[in-house]
Amino acid sequence: MSAEDRKKQLVRIGLMMLREQPIHELSIDAIVSEAGISRSLLFQYFPSKHDYYLAVISAAGRRLLRLTKPDASRPRDEQLREMLLAFVAFITRRRRAYISFVRGAAGGDDYAVEVYAQTRDTMAERVLALLDVPEADREPAAQERMRVHAWFAYVEDLAIEWSGLPEGERRITDQDLVAHSIEALQTLRKL
Amino acid sequence: MSAEDRKKQLVRIGLMMLREQPIHELSIDAIVSEAGISRSLLFQYFPSKHDYYLAVISAAGRRLLRLTKPDASRPRDEQLREMLLAFVAFITRRRRAYISFVRGAAGGDDYAVEVYAQTRDTMAERVLALLDVPEADREPAAQERMRVHAWFAYVEDLAIEWSGLPEGERRITDQDLVAHSIEALQTLRKL
DNA sequence: ATAGCTCTTGAGCAATGCTCGACGAATGGA
DNA sequence: TCCATTCGTCGAGCATTGCTCAAGAGCTAT
Numbered sequence: 001m002s003a004e005d006r007k008k009q010l011v012r013i014g015l016m017m018l019r020e021q022p023i024h025e026l027s028i029d030a031i032v033s034e035a036g037i038s039r040s041l042l043f044q045y046f047p048s049k050h051d052y053y054l055a056v057i058s059a060a061g062r063r064l065l066r067l068t069k070p071d072a073s074r075p076r077d078e079q080l081r082e083m084l085l086a087f088v089a090f091i092t093r094r095r096r097a098y099i100s101f102v103r104g105a106a107g108g109d110d111y112a113v114e115v116y117a118q119t120r121d122t123m124a125e126r127v128l129a130l131l132d133v134p135e136a137d138r139e140p141a142a143q144e145r146m147r148v149h150a151w152f153a154y155v156e157d158l159a160i161e162w163s164g165l166p167e168g169e170r171r172i173t174d175q176d177l178v179a180h181s182i183e184a185l186q187t188l189r190k191l
Numbered sequence: 192m193s194a195e196d197r198k199k200q201l202v203r204i205g206l207m208m209l210r211e212q213p214i215h216e217l218s219i220d221a222i223v224s225e226a227g228i229s230r231s232l233l234f235q236y237f238p239s240k241h242d243y244y245l246a247v248i249s250a251a252g253r254r255l256l257r258l259t260k261p262d263a264s265r266p267r268d269e270q271l272r273e274m275l276l277a278f279v280a281f282i283t284r285r286r287r288a289y290i291s292f293v294r295g296a297a298g299g300d301d302y303a304v305e306v307y308a309q310t311r312d313t314m315a316e317r318v319l320a321l322l323d324v325p326e327a328d329r330e331p332a333a334q335e336r337m338r339v340h341a342w343f344a345y346v347e348d349l350a351i352e353w354s355g356l357p358e359g360e361r362r363i364t365d366q367d368l369v370a371h372s373i374e375a376l377q378t379l380r381k382l
Numbered sequence: 383a384t385a386g387c388t389c390t391t392g393a394g395c396a397a398t399g400c401t402c403g404a405c406g407a408a409t410g411g412a
Numbered sequence: 413t414c415c416a417t418t419c420g421t422c423g424a425g426c427a428t429t430g431c432t433c434a435a436g437a438g439c440t441a442t
Contacts, residue, residue: 001389002388002389003388003389006389024215027428027429027430028429028430028431029428029429029430037390037391038390038391038392039391039429039430039431040390040391040392040431040432040433041389041390041391043430043431043432044389044390047431048430048431049429049430049431099304113290140362142360142362143362143363146349146352146353147349149348149352150345150346150348150349150352151345152348153344153345153347153348154341154342154344154345154348155341156344157340157341157343157344157345158337158338158341161337161340161341162337169333171331171333171334172334180382183382184379184382187378187379187382188375188378188379191371191374191375191378192420193420194419194420197420218397218398218399219398219399219400220397220398220399228421228422229421229422229423230398230399230400230422231400231401231402231421231422231423232420232421232422234399234400234401235420235421238400239399239400240398240399240400
């Protein structure tokens with residue numbers, strides 16, 4: 001197998017395993033045995049466990065960004081709606097992995113915090129771009145950024161809690177959840 | 192040293208170390224060498240690293256609850272304000288440790304997730320109790336709980352980002368931050 | 383066929399989570 | 413006073429795991 005393919009395979013396996021275990025419980029042994037190779041080979045491609053984790057986490061971030069990318073050809077409000085729907089769907093489908101990524105990943109390891117922060121910043125930027133706020137009404141950028149960032153934490157938490165409920169006990173639909181989130185964003189920005 | 196004292200000492204050391212390292216980088220060796228005892232002795236009191244972590248994290252949670260406990264003899268709105276001020280102060284003073292607790296702790300390890308969830312639930316309950324909402328205006332409890340929970344994520348994120356700025360670059364005071372948070376809560380509940 | 387490049391491995395080191403048997407000091411009946 | 417029991421403590425050692433190193437195996441190119 002070529003170097004590039006092998007690397008991709010290993011990252012893919014990492015992403016798969018992330019679904020069932022928090023990131024720092026991912027053992028190199030489990031990975032290499034799943035891939036059917038020796039431990040040494042993994043270290044050929046990723047100098048340290050650290051680097052491997054970083055690759056896996058980055059891949060997770062990129063996947064999230066790809067799956068929630070708005071379709072620029074549609075009206076802005078629909079773009080926002082669909083972006084959030086995709087976001088909620090993403091969390092729902094891979095709840096465990098997402099929590100690992102978001103929380104576990106962000107759990108104090110500087111390198112992982114950065115990947116997560118960057119992913120979320122990108123999402124926040126996209127939202128800001130979609131909001132279509134007149135220049136005059138804009139608060140200082142830092143302020144704005146902080147609020148949207150925190151609002152993302154709000155939506156994320158809602159989605160995590162909501163998707164954690166058994167399907168029967170969810171009182172609202174994902175559509176409702178997204179609608180509420182958008183309303184919340186608009187309201188919060190007016191404070 | 193008595194068994195009880197030793198246990199407390201070890202947990203105390205864990206809390207201290209949490210300030211500088213994420214929880215899963217806490218090494219048993221570092222702990223025992225700080226305490227001046229042998230590795231075996233720690234395992235006498237805590238059957239596994241897991242159990243030890245759990246003890247440390249629980250202690251962190253209890254400390255947070257203790258330091259943000261509202262003073263029941265004061266007016267409710269002041270209780271809420273002071274509770275949040277204490278919350279922000281807590282995060283500011285031990286930012287690193289708090290992130291470890293919140294994120295690292297919540298990072299997929301079921302046992303830690305539970306400790307964190309319980310801590311946050313307690314805080315959310317306190318807030319609900321302080322809100323003083325007429326029965327008739329209450330939404331279904333689950334709904335209510337979810338929103339307050341998510342609102343906590345909002346405040347937490349604001350506080351973490353805010354306290355991460357160098358003091359010169361903080362455009363607002365902690366008072367402003369708390370006032371904004373309370374406004375946000377009241378607004379969100381009306382949606 | 384020889385050289386060289388790339389993918390691969392096994393042996394082994396150091397650190398670490400964890401176990402086990404035992405030592406020493408205090409406590410408490412006989 | 414003596415023996416036994418209990419309790420806090422430790423050192424040796426096992427298994428796992430993150431990581432290194434030197435070398436093997438297959439392919440291509442001269």
